[in-house]
Amino acid sequence: MKTDIILCGVGGQGILSIATIIGEAAMNENLYIKQAEVHGMSQRGGDVQSNLRISSDPIASDLIAKGSADVIISMEPMEALRYLPYLSKEGWVITSSAPFVNIPNYPDIEDIKAELSKLPHVIAIDIEQIAKDNQVPRSANVILLGAAQKALGLDYATLENAIRSVFGRKGEAVVEANIKALALGKAAQK
Amino acid sequence: MKKLLLGDEAIALGAIDAGLSGVYAYPGTPSTEITEYIQGNTLAKERGIHSRWCTNEKTAMEAALGMSFMGKRALVCMKHVGMNVCADPFVNSAMTGVNGGVVVLVADDPSMHSSQDEQDSRFYGKFAMIPTFEPSNQQEAYDMMEAAFDYSEQQCLPVLMRVTTRMAHSRAVVEVKEKARPENGMNYNSVAANWVLLPANARKRNDKVTAQQIQLEEDAAKSKYNSLSPALPKGKGEKCPLGIIASGIAYNYVQESLKTLALQENGQEVPILKISQYPLPKRLVRDLLNSCEKVMVVEEGQPFIEEQVRGVFDSQNILGRLTGQLPRTGELTPDNVAAALSNAGVIAPLATREVQGVSPLVVARPPQLCQGCGHRDVYTALNEVLKEYENPRVFGDIGCYTLGFLPPYKAIHSCVDMGASITIAKGASDAGQWPAVAIIGDSTFTHSGMTGLLDAVNEKANITVIISDNLTTAMTGGQDSAGTNKFEAICLGLGVEPEHLHVVVPLPKNMPEITRIIREEINYKGVSVIIPQRECIQTFKRKAKERKLKD
Numbered sequence: 136m137k138t139d140i141i142l143c144g145v146g147g148q149g150i151l152s153i154a155t156i157i158g159e160a161a162m163n164e165n166l167y168i169k170q171a172e173v174h175g176m177s178q179r180g181g182d183v184q185s186n187l188r189i190s191s192d193p194i195a196s197d198l199i200a201k202g203s204a205d206v207i208i209s210m211e212p213m214e215a216l217r218y219l220p221y222l223s224k225e226g227w228v229i230t231s232s233a234p235f236v237n238i239p240n241y242p243d244i245e246d247i248k249a250e251l252s253k254l255p256h257v258i259a260i261d262i263e264q265i266a267k268d269n270q271v272p273r274s275a276n277v278i279l280l281g282a283a284q285k286a287l288g289l290d291y292a293t294l295e296n297a298i299r300s301v302f303g304r305k306g307e308a309v310v311e312a313n314i315k316a317l318a319l320g321k322a323a324q325k
Numbered sequence: 326m327k328k329l330l331l332g333d334e335a336i337a338l339g340a341i342d343a344g345l346s347g348v349y350a351y352p353g354t355p356s357t358e359i360t361e362y363i364q365g366n367t368l369a370k371e372r373g374i375h376s377r378w379c380t381n382e383k384t385a386m387e388a389a390l391g392m393s394f395m396g397k398r399a400l401v402c403m404k405h406v407g408m409n410v411c412a413d414p415f416v417n418s419a420m421t422g423v424n425g426g427v428v429v430l431v432a433d434d435p436s437m438h439s440s441q442d443e444q445d446s447r448f449y450g451k452f453a454m455i456p457t458f459e460p461s462n463q464q465e466a467y468d469m470m471e472a473a474f475d476y477s478e479q480q481c482l483p484v485l486m487r488v489t490t491r492m493a494h495s496r497a498v499v500e501v502k503e504k505a506r507p508e509n510g511m512n513y514n515s516v517a518a519n520w521v522l523l524p525a526n527a528r529k530r531n532d533k534v535t536a537q538q539i540q541l542e543e544d545a546a547k548s549k550y551n552s553l554s555p556a557l558p559k560g561k562g563e564k565c566p567l568g569i570i571a572s573g574i575a576y577n578y579v580q581e582s583l584k585t586l587a588l589q590e591n592g593q594e595v596p597i598l599k600i601s602q603y604p605l606p607k608r609l610v611r612d613l614l615n616s617c618e619k620v621m622v623v624e625e626g627q628p629f630i631e632e633q634v635r636g637v638f639d640s641q642n643i644l645g646r647l648t649g650q651l652p653r654t655g656e657l658t659p660d661n662v663a664a665a666l667s668n669a670g671v672i673a674p675l676a677t678r679e680v681q682g683v684s685p686l687v688v689a690r691p692p693q694l695c696q697g698c699g700h701r702d703v704y705t706a707l708n709e710v711l712k713e714y715e716n717p718r719v720f721g722d723i724g725c726y727t728l729g730f731l732p733p734y735k736a737i738h739s740c741v742d743m744g745a746s747i748t749i750a751k752g753a754s755d756a757g758q759w760p761a762v763a764i765i766g767d768s769t770f771t772h773s774g775m776t777g778l779l780d781a782v783n784e785k786a787n788i789t790v791i792i793s794d795n796l797t798t799a800m801t802g803g804q805d806s807a808g809t810n811k812f813e814a815i816c817l818g819l820g821v822e823p824e825h826l827h828v829v830v831p832l833p834k835n836m837p838e839i840t841r842i843i844r845e846e847i848n849y850k851g852v853s854v855i856i857p858q859r860e861c862i863q864t865f866k867r868k869a870k871e872r873k874l875k876d
Contacts, residue, residue: 145690162329162498170496172331173438174354174802179725181692196581197495197574200659202680203585216684224679237693242686250684305874 136166136191138288139199141218143184144210145235149276152301153208154185156280160289160297161189171197180237182214189289206286208279211235212247212259225255227286229279232259258282260323266316274316281320291321330499332492335463336430337362338499339470344506346397346425347375349385351772352801353404354439355493356432360402361804368505378798380807381743381772382407386414389427393483394520396512397425398474405433405444406742410773416453418483420522420530424515426474427483429455432493435626436656439800441723441742443654445626450485450603454534456541457485457603458550459573463497465601469550471506476544480537489625491656492574538604546606553598553609557616565596567671568617570610570630572600575623578662586663586672595671600624605633614642621645621669625657644669691731699859700726702831703793704734706839707762710847717760718753722746722774724766725800726793737764744773750788751781760847764791768798771808775815781852782820789846790854792816793831795861803864816854825849831857 140157142150154170161168171186186199201220207228209215215230222228228251234244251257260282266275277298284291295314302310330338337359340348350360363369363376375392379385382403389399403411408431415429431449434440450457458473460466466488473484518526545551571579576599583595598613600606614620614634622631622645631645644650650665651657666672694701703726711717721727721737722745729736739749746763754761765774770792781788792812798804808815816826825846829839839857846853 158329158496168329168498171491172494174494179692179695182690195577195584196659197491197577198659200663202678213687217687219681220683222681238690240688246686250686
């Protein structure tokens, strides 16, 4: 088993907490993990990405080579497009469909949606809206994770357990909200 | 016991488990998380391991030497440019030698993700005659920390450990020890004749350390962290067409390329000399060179090994960054390493992997000052006033507020190194520039700005200094700032006139007051200091969240 994942979004959107949950799940499955993160200046509202690799065999490189990522998980639709050179031909894109506009020259969102829909395997969902509609406003990123479950090649229960251990110290209410969010994402899978 | 650790965290835990008594550091990407991990570690708290932030890298290195003088183990952490600040004690620490082990951890930032240059700290190790370790993965980083402390005490020299961004900021599962080694006890074994670097003493030490280099290189040749695999054929058979020297994290990209793009038809193995301990073991390099037609050097950073291997004869059989097979600047990636190996014919052509182009819709999203950040109000006020002058110049510094260069503010004209805003403004003023404004953050001011302000005060330079105080070291994630609540006292102590020292609160509602003060102080012929003071919006939010979690 080998899954190479690009997590991306805008600084502050919480891509590292998705990475933490996947990392926890992979460790519990005794998989090898490498995860290169971005810290520092780019976190201030700029584009951010993390390379996460999980595998049943030892992993050499901390970074993913172009054309070889199995999944892009993006908190923002234009950011999903930014990393397409890294995606393998049959790779999946799991992305939020809601744009995060903090630059004056943000492209037309309809053009972005059209570009995304050309890809063979895409799930684009409005995670912010789903989160609000279902009273889990702080767990939009976990909805995205749920939608990526199959593409990640990890069992649903494994992710659920990882959420319990990652959010455990924040109390039962936070754990339950995130488990609900994970289920909402799972339901959005094709 | 297995743990999922960031490279920086593996280094930190490795140090704690090696019997560390103190970490001394100033925050700097990508090294910050080492000290933060020690600050949060339970055993470190129980043992009372020193972990409070230092004012700068020089004070950090010197305090570590003090800890070592008394027999205990100390770790110094910094980013690569911090090494320039602590170069004086670092280079001289080879002359004093150590008593308790000292490891100086430097995190280089090739490709300059958060830095001003791409300097390679391995040159510092060679220059100072200090042995250097360079781990290639998180497990090695953890294990090497104890080896480095042991080696430091064995050789009575500090050890430089060099990592790069992708090592520091990448996570992997690390097997860690169940039980930490005890700390060293205090002792009085340090000999004054070694530590008092009077010329007569230092000459003796210089001879000794210079002579020691032969042993250090032999140790590197035998080190388990340096290896040649597969083993070279003993006989005088045919030479391999290509051998590889790979150091640190570059070793992983070589392995990745050989694994994923192996030539199916020809299973021939490529000899790789992995280097993770310096001085460069010439014996191992010669063995490789003697059995290969050509050798490619793959290293993260500047061509440190490559230059040594090419030597003055500029051997044409050595390939790498200097010959264009690998990019001359910037980080290595699995892609540029694979391209180099593919062009050299040892792996499959890269064309076998389909790569999509970048969509023309994608535009750059540069970082920016946060909404609600006080620096924003400072720049708004400053720009408002400065448009009244013909040729104002604003000299910036290192921190979040460097982003004031970008639109919408476009407010600063220089940013060179920690503290340079004040001294460059002074030099510009000496040359006749007016208005000459310096803008510097609170933590940067105490790091390296205070001495420059004293120069300016002593000469009554015609400059206006803005210390934009957000009560934290914000850029690196909100660490304590050494001068919090002391800035007025510091400025007065340095001789700033009380009537030209102002503290303001940078909020839109205070704009009239702030612009009036800036205008008056620019027109004053002498040193003025204005301190806009308001907590960083990120630390403010974090503290509010923590309070909520407690309730």
